[in-house]
Amino acid sequence: MRYKHVYTPAALRDYTESVSWYALRSIRAAENFIAEVTEKIKIICNSPGKFKNRYKNFRETSLKRFPFYIIYFTDDANKTVIITAVYHHKRNPRNKYSK
Numbered sequence: 001m002r003y004k005h006v007y008t009p010a011a012l013r014d015y016t017e018s019v020s021w022y023a024l025r026s027i028r029a030a031e032n033f034i035a036e037v038t039e040k041i042k043i044i045c046n047s048p049g050k051f052k053n054r055y056k057n058f059r060e061t062s063l064k065r066f067p068f069y070i071i072y073f074t075d076d077a078n079k080t081v082i083i084t085a086v087y088h089h090k091r092n093p094r095n096k097y098s099k
Helices: 009-025 027-046
Strands: 004-007 053-055 058-062 068-075 080-088
Touching: 004 009, 004 027, 009 027, 009 080, 027 058, 027 068, 027 080
Parallel strands: 004 080
Antiparallel strands: 053 058, 058 068, 068 080
16 A cells, blocks of 8 residues: 655755755756655655664665665554655764654
């Protein structure tokens, strides 16, 4: 069964700041980033248990062409994926799950 998704405020901020950063350098890069995040979220929503449980109830997956993780957990009762971070690989990994 397909889940819906929501972003936490911190994850939405991560995502919009990343899109803005790419857009300043190349509109095409920003569009490709948006498309890849959108596609990965579709995969997550179709099969939320597919990706490894990395810490407590958080799961994560990497994008293929961009150095970002999508970190999320699920609310199975409401069939919702809660995206907690769109996290760049070079950021401190200790802070990945603290949002």
